[in-house]
Each structure stands twice: as structure tokens, then as C-alpha cells.
Amino acid sequence: MLSREKANGLWKDWRLHVIVFAIVIIAESIGQFEFSVGPGVVLLLPMLYAIIIGLVVFFSPLAGEEQSKHAEPLLVLGVALLLAKIGVIIGPDLPEIIAAGPALLLQELGNLGTILVALPIALMLGLKREAVGMTHSVAREPNVGLIMDRFGINSPEGRGVMAVYIFGTVFGAVFMGLIAGFLATLTPLHPYSFAMASGIGSGSMMAAASGSLIGAFPDMENTIVAFAGASNLLSLSTGLYVSIFIGLPLTEKLYRMMEKRRGGGGDA
């Protein structure tokens, strides 16, 4: 966490802060755009431009390895500020959140959807034990820790979980931002349900997903943020246990079943 890293002297990296300030100015000046794909709507929000411009800047002479290293703790601080904001949005709606408690708790099990959807496809594509690491969870930090602990960093499972972790880190926010608004406008499911689904245990993915829901349904802003924030807190605190007690055992079981049916050797 930030406190351990003793964030000393980070504020002196003026190059980084000026670059980010400029990115924010550019991104917010461009503003929000939306276009329809069939019956759904794809939203392009300033935060999406920001992450892409940031990436481009990293590869330009403007910023380098040092700025990139310094940006990481700043990202943590920004998420802290975001969580403070989410806290003060949840507060006034606390009675409403408590009323929706059962839905919030149970939807945490929806994370298991990743196993049912992604594992069969992974095996169809010819992946072996990597698939267990890849699909047992959404592969955020606690899940990576669990797999490393159980199988080790150089195991196929370890490579699998790292691959999804890297994908999520690099592409997760953009991906969630695009599909959240699109699915919420395309499917008959209520935006509140997608708001709860936005909290998958990553601050930036939650911000991107709930942000694009707000863009599509501005009238529901407060409840969307409150549900997404509460769900993200729950994911952070329960995600590891869902993985240990349900996710990983279920993945193993399904893996063995499917491999047997395909005539494979099980623990290849």
C-alpha cells in the first residue's frame, strides 16, 4: 500500500503532474461522444481519452520509465479520493443501500460467471492448466496472490492468472467502460443491476464501468454510484474468500469433468 512505499518526493516530479494536468484539460475539452451500434449505445468519455493519451505519452519522449513508476502511487491516491467521493454519495443513501443488501451480497457470486463462460472456451481453444489460473476469478491482486501461493509463479496456472491480470490492468478500464454502457442500453436488464456488477474489485474498472452507466443514465447517477461503490467494497473484502472456497474448487472440478469428456488426461 502507499504508506509502505513512503511516497517521498513524488510531488517533485513536476513533469508528471504537468503532463497529467494537460491530459485532463485536453480530455475534458473534447467532451463526451456517443454513437449507436445496433440497439446499443457506445459512450466515449473523457476518461477513456485520458488513459489512451497517457499511454501514448509514455511512448513519447515527454515521459519515461521514471514518470511511469511515479504514476502508480498517484493512481492509488486518486482512487482513494474517488472512494472518499463514493463514500459521501453512499452516506445519504445508506438506508437505500441497506435495503438492497441481499442483492448486493448475492451478486458477488456472479463472479463465478467467469468460470462458466470463459473456462469452456479456453479449453476449446486448446489451453490446458493455464485455463484454471485464467478463469477461476477476475484475476485482481488477491486472486493472483492465491494462485501464486497454491501453484507458484512459474506454473502454468501462474502464467494464466498473470496473463489475465495484465490484460485487466492494461485494457480492463477501457473494456469495462465500453461494454457497461453498451450492455445497459442493449439488454433489458436494469441499470442498477449493471451498477452492482461494476464493482468487481478494481477501482479503475469500477470507475470506468459506473462512469459509462452514468453517462447513459444521468438521472440515476447517485444510486448507480452508491451501488457500484458498495459492490466494489464488498468485492474487495469478500473476493478472496469466494475464490478460495468456491471459485478455485469449482474451476478444478469443471476442468477435470471437461477434460475427461474430451478424453484428455485430466491433470495434463
Next chain:
Amino acid sequence: MLNNIQEWTILLVIFGISALFGNWLGYGIMPLQAVPGMIILILVCLAGFIAAEVIPLRFPSVAYIAIIGILVSTPWTPGSAYVAEWTGQVELLALTTPILAYAGIAIGRSWADFAKLGWRTLVVASLVLLGTFIGSALIAEVVLRIQGII
């Protein structure tokens, strides 16, 4: 500890300034009008960081921050109307833009690893995110309907 608090404060202020200008350009809220709300958010963060240092539980600071944010704004907290009014001037999306700007620069270093991932990984990883998102939304939809909330 004191050093850390000072450092956190400076960094939060730097971040806050970027967010306040984004808040102005993107959502038409003058920076001065949003300053009280930003100060409250920064104070909530600092309180959360300090709580994580002082309280001997292995609880991440972000959890303390969210809980303190909730506590200062419940309908039963004295003065919570001001907290809601002031922080209401800081748009959520204005905070996410600088976060993702820093994120873009930070993930640049992972790009080489990302480029090495094969196409099968990209397909499966997309399905992992899609699966959890749709899975959670379906369960939430069913329970919210049973409860009569939607």
C-alpha cells in the same frame, strides 16, 4: 508518520487541482465553487490513511476511507447536509479522468508484457471480464426484482 501525512497532503492537493480544472471544463463548475468539497474529500482520505496506520488491523486504507466517507454523510450525522452539498460540486467523472490519465502512463510499462499475450489469451481474458459482469448483473436483477426495488 508526520512526514507521510505532509507528503500525502501535497499529492492529494496536486491531484485535486487537476480534478478541479477538469470539473470546470467538463461539467461547468467553477473551481472556487468546488474547493470546499475537494477539501472535505482530501480530509476524508487523510483520515483514512491515518486510521490504517494507527489501527492494528490488516484492513486496506481505501476501506477506511470509504467507511469514513459514509460516516460523515449519513442522514443521522450532524452537518451532513453541508458535506453532501459541498462534495456534490465535485463530479465523480471529474475525478476518474485524472485517475485514468495517471493509469495510462503507469500501464505503459506493462505494454511489452501485454503485447506478448497471444490472441487466445485476449479472447479468454475478455470473456473473464464479460462473464463476471453479466453474471453479477443477472443475479442482481433477479434479487432486486424479488425485493421489488426495480
